[in-house]
Amino acid sequence: MLPVDQAESIIFDLVKPLESPQDIQTVDLPDARGRVLATPVISNLDFPHWDNSAMDGYAVRYVDITGCTADHPKTLEIVEEIPAGYQPQQTLQPGQAARIFTGACLPMGADTIVIQEDTQRQGDRVTILNCPPSTAYVRRQGSFYKAGELLLTPGILLEAAEMAVLAASQCVQVPVFRRVKVAIFSTGDELVTPDQPLGPGQLVDSNHYALTALMQKMGVEPLNFGIVRDVPQALKQTISEAISQADVVLSTGGVSVGDYDYIEQIITELDGKIHIQSVAIQPGKPLTVAKFPHCIYFGLPGNPVSALVTCWRFIQPALRKLSGLKSEYCQPVFINARSLSLLQSKGKRETYLWGKLSVNNGEYEFKLAGGTHNSANLVNLAQTTGLAVLPVNCTQVEAGEVVKVLQV
Ligand SMILES: Nc1nc2c(c(=O)[nH]1)N[C@H]1C(S)=C(S)[C@@H](COP(=O)(O)OP(=O)(O)OC[C@H]3O[C@@H](n4cnc5c(N)ncnc54)[C@H](O)[C@@H]3O)O[C@H]1N2
Numbered sequence: 001m002l003p004v005d006q007a008e009s010i011i012f013d014l015v016k017p018l019e020s021p022q023d024i025q026t027v028d029l030p031d032a033r034g035r036v037l038a039t040p041v042i043s044n045l046d047f048p049h050w051d052n053s054a055m056d057g058y059a060v061r062y063v064d065i066t067g068c069t070a071d072h073p074k075t076l077e078i079v080e081e082i083p084a085g086y087q088p089q090q091t092l093q094p095g096q097a098a099r100i101f102t103g104a105c106l107p108m109g110a111d112t113i114v115i116q117e118d119t120q121r122q123g124d125r126v127t128i129l130n131c132p133p134s135t136a137y138v139r140r141q142g143s144f145y146k147a148g149e150l151l152l153t154p155g156i157l158l159e160a161a162e163m164a165v166l167a168a169s170q171c172v173q174v175p176v177f178r179r180v181k182v183a184i185f186s187t188g189d190e191l192v193t194p195d196q197p198l199g200p201g202q203l204v205d206s207n208h209y210a211l212t213a214l215m216q217k218m219g220v221e222p223l224n225f226g227i228v229r230d231v232p233q234a235l236k237q238t239i240s241e242a243i244s245q246a247d248v249v250l251s252t253g254g255v256s257v258g259d260y261d262y263i264e265q266i267i268t269e270l271d272g273k274i275h276i277q278s279v280a281i282q283p284g285k286p287l288t289v290a291k292f293p294h295c296i297y298f299g300l301p302g303n304p305v306s307a308l309v310t311c312w313r314f315i316q317p318a319l320r321k322l323s324g325l326k327s328e329y330c331q332p333v334f335i336n337a338r339s340l341s342l343l344q345s346k347g348k349r350e351t352y353l354w355g356k357l358s359v360n361n362g363e364y365e366f367k368l369a370g371g372t373h374n375s376a377n378l379v380n381l382a383q384t385t386g387l388a389v390l391p392v393n394c395t396q397v398e399a400g401e402v403v404k405v406l407q408v
């Protein structure tokens, strides 16, 4: 049994991120959300594009109003009104001001904005009652970003803020990495789909739904290979198709030591190289990891909790790396939280106990899910947001103590 951290680094090293030109595609801007940026984005626009006003008020020449106060006000002639989107026509001369609004271009000659609250208007004249600092409320062209500099770096996930940056820089065709293809199948003679009647000893293939949902959430492309019987020939057929079509294969079941557990044997027959056969993790011990020339194979344990916990712990970070995300975005997130519950483990394997991670009065808390903690019990896995981690040899964490929690 490999320690969890060793298994983690073997998996991470096996994964080679998408980076070749064939892995890059161009998508229309509206379709870029949730994708990973593949090449640097550089804009030929300055941000702000022009000197403009940050407030509604008057554009002035600072020299004209220096030192003025309510007791010693200064009156200026208004020569122009400049709403946003309008190109100023006048250059301010001594003693002149322009009415200006937030986001509107600064007229030539102006260097400072006086907010309208500090003024009094009389027809085409304005009296300045308070002198702001020089250059107040002026957003200078290029002060946020200079054209030609790096705007967005590759390997980032495109979400709301990045979409705004792309749109603002008029990047309407976005270079992104293609979606990673993940083949999913479940193995077991006992399995039926949710719509089939349950015969004696049968069980619904819930793993398919768990894994597909997680893959959809991650933005990868799941390929559904269905349920495969515990028949070596059928398994061999499915595995060879899956490894030829996908970047990653996720199967569940058939990786333990039972007479119907064929996965490792078939991987070997198909010339896959097995790197991991079991991990000192509870649940999830028989996790099997193998490499084919163009594909990584994860044989997840069949028990529903074991399948999902190994995915959260190992597969999600690996898929992030494969998708082209920078390594700083790939690591699992662990949080120190105060446990509200007594946590227990046999101490032999690194133990993951499921429950709710939440924040109370600014402090993270972990509450163990009620009911039975058994790798076959998927019922109390619902609503899990964190997995408390008890290291090997740690058999108990008292309620009130701090525990490391994997955020899921
Ligand atoms: N003698 C030993 N037996 C077992 C060991 C061991 O070390 N020695 N390890 C146990 C552990 S730990 C686990 S985890 C399981 C893993 O078993 P497999 O990966 O071989 O999975 P199966 O035997 O095919 O199924 C296990 C369990 O899960 C149910 N299952 C399977 N597929 C699905 C599915 N798609 N959806 C829902 N449930 C599924 C299946 O019915 C079994 O109950 O092995 C232990 N045994």
Ligand code: MOO
Pocket: 281, 282, 283, 284, 285, 286, 301, 303, 305, 306, 375, 376
């Ligand atoms: O590893 Mo198994 O998942 O303990 O049941």
Ligand SMILES: [Mg+2]
Pocket: 253, 254, 255, 256, 257, 258, 260, 261, 302
């Ligand atoms: Mg088995």
